[in-house]
Amino acid sequence: MDIYQLRYFLAVVETSNFSRAAERAFVSQPTLSTGIKKLETELGAPLFNRDARKISLTEAGRRFLPHARTIIYECNAAKTDITRKNPVQRLQLGLLRSAPSSRIAALLNDFGKAHPDIQISIKDGTPAQLQRWLDEGRIDLAISLPPEDISNTQFTRLYTWKYMLAVPSSHSFANRNAIPLKELDGLDFLHRSHCEGETEVTRSFSSAGVNPHIVFRTDQDEKALAYVGAGLGLCMMPDILTGPGVTLVPVEGINIDRVIGLIWLRESEKDLIHSFHMFATSHDWHPDKSAAKNLDWAR
Structure with missing residues (x-):
């Protein structure tokens, strides 16, 4: 397996066309096609579905793609590392x-x-x-x-971060200095499943007899902030997280940092x-x- 074959393969993946791939690789189309064919022969499986209208990856091609990208990346990184004035x-x-x-x-x-x-x-x-x-x-x-x-x-x-209640800036809670925990009972909430403090928050809610309505669970803070800003629900989150249209308000009874x-x-x-x-x-x-x-x- 040669590096040029991997470059031909990636060019076809990026362009979905053998002619445009050949132009990108600065070779003739027959040369590129021959290189791809040799690669497929060595791997023992076709890498592309050669439809008349569209070129697509086979299952073997999809599995081979991340390996090809990694090899090319490492080759480029090695070349840069060796040729640059100061080692990386x-x-x-x-x-x-x-x-x-x-x-x-x-x-x-x-x-x-x-x-x-x-x-x-x-x-x-x-x-x-x-x-x-x-x-x-x-x-x-x-x-x-x-x-x-x-x-x-x-x-x-x-x-240091402290747990706060994230609410839409247009929400009535946004103008309050603090929200009693009891007032959160039955309200729509987003649950951040990945945060280390969520267990303590859940325990605090349960101890106070507060049962929020969980409308969405996520491990992505950007998504949680966007959904709060859009008015889909409230969310307990660290005060270091902020987003447009979102206001953070303390909750009486929640003291987690x-x-x-x-x-x-x-x-x-x-x-x-x-x-x-x-x-x-x-x-x-x-x-x-x-x-x-x-x-x-x-x-």
């Missing part, structure tokens, strides 16, 4: 699944501009998964909850970790305080 350094970052994506994206964007020779690879997971990956050396550091065992780990606080920070192994005090630590600790984790009400008490 790679930072393996573990990320708490419920961490605010917009804040993380802003942090990584700023860090990338300041450190163009550092590539970041991200793995998201639960606190337990992140700790295991740290112990196994699969990640260099993680943005997560404080570790239970601090004997071999370092932890630096980045921000979490500290989020950087975790790394004590023996892994290398320059990459130090550089990222400096950026993360100086990052503005609450840039839009106007989107939430009365949040000074939550810091």
Whole structure:
């Protein structure tokens, strides 16, 4: 199997046409067709359904596609790494699944501009998964909850979030200083299934005899915020999450918070970790305080 055959294969996938694929690969159509045929012979299966009107992938082609893309990506990365003036350094970052994506994206964007020779690879997971990956050396550091065992780990606080009630900005609750928990009984709610504090929220609701009507369950914060803003339901969520048309209001009877920070192994005090630590600790984790009400008490 040759690299040029994989490039021909991907060109056909991207264009759905052998003629246009040949133009993209800068070869004649017969040359491209021969290369594809050799690849199929080596793999022992046809990769394309050659219909008169449309070219589509076979089942074997669909399975082969991610492998081809990975191989080409790694080849290009290797070439760039060797030819560039300064060698690329790679930072393996573990990320708490419920961490605010917009804040993380802003942090990584700023860090990338300041450190163009550092590539970041991200793995998201639960606190337990992140700790295991740290112990196994699969990640260099993680943005997560404080570790239970601090004997071999370092932890630096980045921000603290507190559970608030997300309501549409046009909702009558949006102008209130706080909402008694009892007033939430029977109201339409969105449930964030992936957040570490949801179990405590559910327990607090149950203890108070409050039974919300769950209209939707999601593990995507952007979707939850969009649906709240559209008036589909209310949602309990960390105050660090904000969205257009959404106001955050405290709930009397709910006092749940979490500290989020950087975790790394004590023996892994290398320059990459130090550089990222400096950026993360100086990052503005609450840039839009106007989107939430009365949040000074939550810091």
